[in-house]
Amino acid sequence: MSSPSTSQLGRLLTEFRAAFLKDLRAYIRYPAWILGDFLSTPLWFFFFALGVTLFTPTTPGAGERGMSYFFFGFLFIVLFSTCVWGVGQSVRNEQEAGTLEQFFLSPSSRTTLILGRWARIFLTDMVIIGYTTLLVYLLGGLNLQLLDPTLFVFALGVYEVSLIGFGLLMAGFTMKLKSFSSISNLIFFGYMILTGALFPITLIPIPVRYISMLIPFTYLNDIMRHAALGTTMILPDVLEYSIGVFASLLMLVVGFVAFNLTEKEARIKGSIATS
Numbered sequence: 593m594s595s596p597s598t599s600q601l602g603r604l605l606t607e608f609r610a611a612f613l614k615d616l617r618a619y620i621r622y623p624a625w626i627l628g629d630f631l632s633t634p635l636w637f638f639f640f641a642l643g644v645t646l647f648t649p650t651t652p653g654a655g656e657r658g659m660s661y662f663f664f665g666f667l668f669i670v671l672f673s674t675c676v677w678g679v680g681q682s683v684r685n686e687q688e689a690g691t692l693e694q695f696f697l698s699p700s701s702r703t704t705l706i707l708g709r710w711a712r713i714f715l716t717d718m719v720i721i722g723y724t725t726l727l728v729y730l731l732g733g734l735n736l737q738l739l740d741p742t743l744f745v746f747a748l749g750v751y752e753v754s755l756i757g758f759g760l761l762m763a764g765f766t767m768k769l770k771s772f773s774s775i776s777n778l779i780f781f782g783y784m785i786l787t788g789a790l791f792p793i794t795l796i797p798i799p800v801r802y803i804s805m806l807i808p809f810t811y812l813n814d815i816m817r818h819a820a821l822g823t824t825m826i827l828p829d830v831l832e833y834s835i836g837v838f839a840s841l842l843m844l845v846v847g848f849v850a851f852n853l854t855e856k857e858a859r860i861k862g863s864i865a866t867s
Contacts, residue, residue, distance in 0.1 A: 607704040608704050608707060608708050610708070611705045611706075611707070611708020611711075612709075612711045612712055613708075613786040614708065615708055615709045615712040615713075616712050616715075619712060629716065629720065630719075630723075632722070633670065633720050633724065634723075634724045634727060637666050637724055640662070640666075647699065650798060652799050660802070660816070661790075661791075661823075662790060663682065663725075663728070663736070663788035664817050664820055665789045665791075665814065666721075666724075667721055668787075668809075668813050669757065669784060669789055669790075670717050670720065670721055671714075671717060672755065672780070672783055672809070673754070673780070674710060674713045674717055674755060674759070674797070675710065675715050675758050675759030675762060676759075676762060676776050676779060677776060678705055678709060678710055678713035678714075679709065679710050679759030679760065679796055701867055703848065703851065703852075706759075706760065707756065710755075710756060713817050714752070737820065737821070738819065739819065739821065739822045740818075740819040740820075741819075741850065743815070743818075743819035744816055744819035744820055746834070747812060747815040747816045747819055749815060749817065749836055750812060750836055750840045751812045753840045753841065753843075753844050754808055754809065754812060754840035754844065756847065757840070757842075757843035757844035757845070757846060757847030757848065758847060759841055759847065761843075761846065761850050761851065762776075762779075762839055762846055762851075763848040763851055764847075764850045764851040764854035764855075765854075767854055768854050768857070779822065783809060786803060786804045786807055786810070787804060787809040787810045787813055788795070788804065788813055788814060789809075792823075793805075793814075793826065796801050803827075803848075808835075808836065808839030808842075808843060810826070811826065811827075811832050811836045811839065812836050812837050812839075814826050815832060815833065815836055859863075
């Protein structure tokens with residue numbers, strides 16, 4: 593006889609699988625959408641990579657280091673977009689389509705349904721990152737290396753945990769504020785500038801750098817880049833690892849709690865489906 597906790601876990605996994613397959617089937621129904629995703633992302637990478645190549649100092653090895661640094665910034669940005677335009681925008685799309693109320697009246701877990709969409713977008717992003725990496729490698733513009741694969745995979749897992757929490761937080765804000773574009777643009781460009789995704793935070797002026805040091809993604813980006821390229825870390829390694837793990841778990845908890853509170857408030861006010 594299965595315990596109640598085991599039965600509930602099985603139900604959540606079934607709901608997650610159903611939500612993932614639902615979003616995957618909806619995605620492959622529109623070939624133009626797929627073509628746009630698989631063409632636009634590599635194109636913007638090559639566009640900005642050209643700038644990196646042109647303005648990198650001509651000292652031996654500088655171009656290769658600059659391209660490797662930029663490549664991992666590209667990886668961070670694509671993954672971050674998963675929670676911003678994936679999870680948050682999905683709630684807004686359901687609101688505008690008038691289907692969000694049915695979505696939330698179903699007996700399944702709302703969080704699980706949202707995570708199903710996140711999983712589909714994460715899978716798509718992994719494929720895009722994979723073939724973009726292959727293209728860059730075949731063109732001879734990138735000597736990809738992972739100096740510490742174990743640490744990199746661990747940091748990537750911690751990073752994804754934080755993204756799930758932040759994505760749920762975005763979904764809650766979207767449901768509450770009924771707005772997405774302005775919020776997402778501010779957050780996305782703030783992420784690129786303040787977290788050292790594309791350049792070391794040591795280049796950020798001191799007053800603004802203090803803000804960067806308060807953002808968990810700054811440390812997660814730094815740990816992954818250190819694991820891949822051997823770059824110098826912002827803080828002593830044990831301290832930075834501890835901050836990264838703690839901040840990631842905290843963000844997950846905050847995201848779940850904030851989303852559930854927002855949903856409860858929307859149910860009381862009857863404003864779930866209003867646009």
